[in-house]
Amino acid sequence: MAMTPDELRRAWWIDFSGEDSMDACSATRREWYQQLFEEIFEDNFGLWQRACESGRDEKDKQRWKINALSGRRYAYHLDLFRFLGRLLGRALIDGSLVPFLEAHVYKLLLGWPITFEDLNSADEEIYKNLRTGLDMGDEIEEFSLNFSTPADNLGRGTDVEFMAGGSSVHVNADNFPEWLEGHLKYSLYGRVKAQLDELLLGFSEVVPIPILLVFVPKEFEKLLS
Structure with a gap:
């Protein structure tokens, strides 16, 4: 973590100890990234989890989502996400592919807003359930919802409020769209905000975001993964 952004962008020579590599600029580098990503994006490592089936596209790519409880495994988990952000940026410079992340993460890396x-x-499944609520009208009140949602804070059950005093604000047909927006922001960003912020910070230290703004998220995903 002591390297400066300028040092992170310089050409790297990667070699394996004990091996006489004459191809450290291509094959050895790809192998190095592959081994690192296989270790980091492994269920038991604790930073990432396999995304649900709806997170897989027509080519059956396995996507990965941030483990909201990564801090349970490592007290320094945010440093690891900062490092991983730098590693993703460096892989982009070196033309090495990285594992597929959830689609909205590419939007966040580019500074695009997330949508429903x-x-x-x-x-x-959650998407369909929430979308059904848009057509329920006054019947939505039968679910006794409020502007909060249960969250697991390192094993301690807590409620996260979508607004100040949200646990006391009941959901009705008029404010359901506002509740939906709060639920969306928490589901895709808020529950892993600390980890995502470090990932984005690390990435931007290597790759200045303005030079990527010529890409739309789908193009950026193909470029990175």
Whole structure:
């Protein structure tokens, strides 16, 4: 973490200890990234989890989502996400592919806002349930919802409020769209905000975001993954 952004952008020579590599600029580098990503994007490592089936596209790519409880495994988990952000940026410079992330993460890396449709690719079942609520009208009050949602804070059950005093604000047909927006922001960003912020910060330290603004998220995903 001590390297400066300028040092992170310089050409790297990667070699394996004990091996006489004459191809450290291509094959060895790809192998190095592959081994690192296989270790980091492994269920038991604790930073990432396999996304649900709706997070897989027509080519059956396995996508990964941030583990909201990564801090349970490592007290320094945010440093690891900062490092991983830098690693993703460096992989982009070196032309090495990285594992597929949830689709909305590419939008966040580019500074694009997330939308309700992004929830469909992350969790189709929740998306369908919430979309049904848009057509329920006054019947939505029968569910006794309020502007909060249960959250697991390192094993301690807590409620996260979408607004100040949200647990006391009941959901009705008039404020349901506002509740939906709060639920969306928490589901895709708020529940892993600390980890995502470090990931984005690390990435931007290597790759200045303005030079990527010529890409739309789908193009950026193909470029990175």
